[in-house]
Amino acid sequence: MAAAIRALNAKIRSNPYTDYFCSTHFWGPASNFGIPIAAVMDTQKDPEIISGRMTLALCAYSATFARYALAVTPQNWLLFGCHVVNFSAQATQGYRYLNYWNFGGREKTMEAKAKEGLGRLEDVSKDTVKKVMGEK
Structure with missing residues (x-):
């Protein structure tokens, strides 16, 4: 072997x-x-x-x-x-x-996330208003 x-x-x-x-x-x-x-x-x-x-x-x-x-x-x-x-x-x-x-990268990232969240909140509120008003 x-x-x-x-x-x-x-x-x-x-x-x-x-x-x-x-x-x-x-x-x-x-x-x-x-x-x-x-x-x-x-x-x-x-x-x-x-x-x-x-x-x-x-x-x-x-x-x-x-x-x-x-x-x-x-x-x-x-x-x-x-x-x-x-x-x-x-x-x-x-x-x-x-x-x-x-x-400053952290602050820029947090600001971008906040703007993105605000944009989503506006979209949700518009959809809710349309539903309440009975619009499509």
Whole structure:
């Protein structure tokens, strides 16, 4: 059995593509890509739920480890790309956080929601008046 496993391992390692596919240089970044995918998807959500501290921590993490992805030998470009995507998404989230909480975005959003609610209230009141008056 051990000989069969050694033979299979030698066959895998003899092909550069399968050798890379079976290495931690591939599976490390592949499993790490969940963080930037989640961050990119979060850019579509309400900025009120963004954690400023966590966004800052993830920006620092990605910037630091993007550097180290290129410092190892051989350089891990897939991991570097993962951290660059994550840094970009977190920087976007950081901008959205600052805009919402510090630069008037929250007030603009609340004003827009209030106007929308007022418009709906006017529509309901017009419909009610028509029903009371017997109009169609």
